[in-house]
Amino acid sequence: MLGLSSLLSQELASRNWSLRELATRSGIAVSTLSNLINKPDVMPDLRTLNALSISLNLPFRQLVEACGIPVDAHPTDEDATIQVLIAAVPEVRMFLNLLGQLSPDDRAAILSHLRWKVETSTNA
Structure with missing residues (x-):
């Protein structure tokens, strides 16, 4: 599994994007992106991971796992329901x-x- 730093570097190279291009597409500051790539210990917040997921068209789960956070490989019915709602x-x-x-x-x-x-809305 690639760490986030490696994953981002690989994605930038494969798309032939600069940090500035990714910053423009994601709305994330170039300095933040630089820190994520050059300082593998930096842990991004959920907003940053979400913006990267959208701009790179990568599954959010892949980015979370790249940060070293284990994600259940077998989602429960509740997890599936949450994904459908999202x-x-x-x-x-x-x-x-x-x-x-x-x-x-x-x-x-x-x-x-x-x-x-919810209780007051359904009782009305």
Whole structure:
């Protein structure tokens, strides 16, 4: 398995792209991309991985694994459902990316609010 640094270098070479080209396509600063390639210990956030996934047309999972984060090779039914939701409802991807930036307490508060909202909407 390639590390993220190697994967990005390989993708740039195969597409004959410069860092500036990838920066333009992904919306990621050239300095950030340079750090990801030249400093293999740098761990990008989920927004960066998502932007790379989209701009390079690579599976998000591949980028996560390239960071050294193991991903279950046999997704559960719940994992499959989540993937379908992400594909079917564009806001889910954005919601998950934003949720990943919050503290555990803030995530719990958001979840509580969503439960309340669903309960009050379905009872109306």
